[in-house]
Amino acid sequence: MAGPMKMRATLAGGNTDVRVLMTHPMATAQQTKGEPHFIQNITVKVNGKPVIEGEMSQAISRNPVFSFRLKGGAKGDKIEVSWLDNKGETNKTETAVA
């Protein structure tokens, strides 16, 4: 089961700062005797339009936290972040810019 996600999006200096937390073991091959379990893809969308696509490895820390910065933005813009891991599990969260 995919654990909870948390996200905050705030206007700062004319841009939008997005900080997102994902609950995930991000287990390395070393920790699991060759059965790593980690998030491979994340997507950030603004009002349904993709703006950032990320790919990652098992070297990202457990329960990943990312900060991103979006150009401009307005109160109420819908920010969505989703992830997909190497076992096909997925989760997403949505928030409005405050």
Added chain:
Amino acid sequence: MMNDSRRGLLKAAGAVAAVLIGGLLKPALALAAWNKDAFAAKSAADALKGLGSPNAEASKGIVIEAPQIAENGAVVPIEITSTLAGTTSIAVLIEKNPFPLAAKFDFMEGALPFVKLNAKMGETSDVRVLATAGGKHYSATKEIKVTIGGCGG
């Protein structure tokens, strides 16, 4: 007669369903692109080749903010800003990790070339950041010393 046409209908329905499922799955797979060659590389040089940029030019336009000494290799905060005009992607490589490529981000219209993440480091290593701007590749490095490694148990 009746049976024949029902068979035909079933077959036609099956074919339509197969086409629909195929069509639905493809976009999902396309979105989930993961550069296996680059991520499975065991040396920074191979990972850079996998990313298609073995000869990036050193640049001061890439700013790496990270502690000089990371006490806990399991959580090393790294903040990257590219000031290069038209930056479309940023990749982070931890040169001495078993798999050096840690992450790569593509920035589209609406996003600024900035990311902060937490990475695991097995030992003291150069962290190399690769940025693509205007179709050209640039890189910068910063050494981070690690007192306790963070890739194993």
